[in-house]
Amino acid sequence: MPDTTDVDLEPQARLVARLARAVPDAALADRTPCPEYRVRDLLGHLAGLAVAFRDAARKDLGPTTDTAPGAAAPPLPADWREELPRVLTEMAEAWREPAARTGMTRAGGVDLPGEIALIVAADELVVHGWDLARATGQVYTPDRAALDLAHAFLRQAAEDDDRGGGIFGAVVPVPDDAPLIDRTVGLSGRDPQWTAPPA
Numbered sequence: 001m002p003d004t005t006d007v008d009l010e011p012q013a014r015l016v017a018r019l020a021r022a023v024p025d026a027a028l029a030d031r032t033p034c035p036e037y038r039v040r041d042l043l044g045h046l047a048g049l050a051v052a053f054r055d056a057a058r059k060d061l062g063p064t065t066d067t068a069p070g071a072a073a074p075p076l077p078a079d080w081r082e083e084l085p086r087v088l089t090e091m092a093e094a095w096r097e098p099a100a101r102t103g104m105t106r107a108g109g110v111d112l113p114g115e116i117a118l119i120v121a122a123d124e125l126v127v128h129g130w131d132l133a134r135a136t137g138q139v140y141t142p143d144r145a146a147l148d149l150a151h152a153f154l155r156q157a158a159e160d161d162d163r164g165g166g167i168f169g170a171v172v173p174v175p176d177d178a179p180l181i182d183r184t185v186g187l188s189g190r191d192p193q194w195t196a197p198p199a
Contacts, residue, residue: 004101004118004149009125010092012146016046016129017085023136028076032135033185033194037073039135043084044076046128050087053121056107057094057114065106095121119153126150127188130181134194140181147180154187 020043028040037045048067055064077083094100101114112120126142127150133140142150158171169189174182182192 004115007095007118007122007145007149008092009095009118009122009146010089011143012122012125012129013050013088013092015141015143016125016132017088019129019132019136019138019140020046020084021081022138023132027136030135031196033131033190037131039132040076041073042128042131042135043080045073046132047077047080047084047087048074049121049124049128050084050091052107053117053124054087054091054094056105056117056121057091057097057100059099059103059105061106066109069108091121119149122146123150123153123188126181127154127185127190130185130190135196137196142181147184151180151184151187154184158187 023039023043028038028043030039032039032042034042048064052064052067055061095118099114101118103114104111105114105117106112107117107120122145126146129142130140132138154168157168168187172186172189172191174186174192176183178186178192185192
């Protein structure tokens with residue numbers, strides 16, 4: 001398991017918030033690398049996961065931490081341009097507390113150690129940040145610490161026969177000398193060369 005001692009989610013959370021702020025209203029119905037999500041759905045998912053992992057860090061277990069990963073994305077709040085950056089910041093701040101990484105917690109309806117939940121949160125921010133950037137034509141350079149965690153997590157999941165219980169797609173082969181972000185999204189079941197189809 002990767003060492004999470006000095007990991008701070010704030011740089012990656014701030015990057016995702018910046019990507020979200022730059023999404024024009026006209027792009028909300030556009031497709032994303034997640035076939036079941038349009039941009040508005042992806043933004044709603046990001047808002048929901050930020051709340052869920054914030055509450056997982058706080059050990060505030062309940063409806064927000066019990067929603068299964070395959071559930072429909074929550075509707076995008078009307079004030080999402082303010083709400084999403086706020087909950088991303090709160091999530092990052094919650095994981096700075098040492099108690100967040102100790103003992104057990106719950107996310108996505110699964111009980112897991114706090115340290116593993118932090119790694120999953122980093123993976124969610126890195127991969128869905130890539131989804132959002134690619135869907136909206138933005139440059140994407142993820143925080144290296146978060147990217148390293150996501151890559152290690154997904155590489156381990158790729159070696160698991162049931163692929164994390166079916167929450168990941170089939171691995172997309174990527175050359176060993178490809179950029180780390182390409183290798184990471186390939187492990188998540190995404191094609192690093194994905195581009196938005198014509199409208």
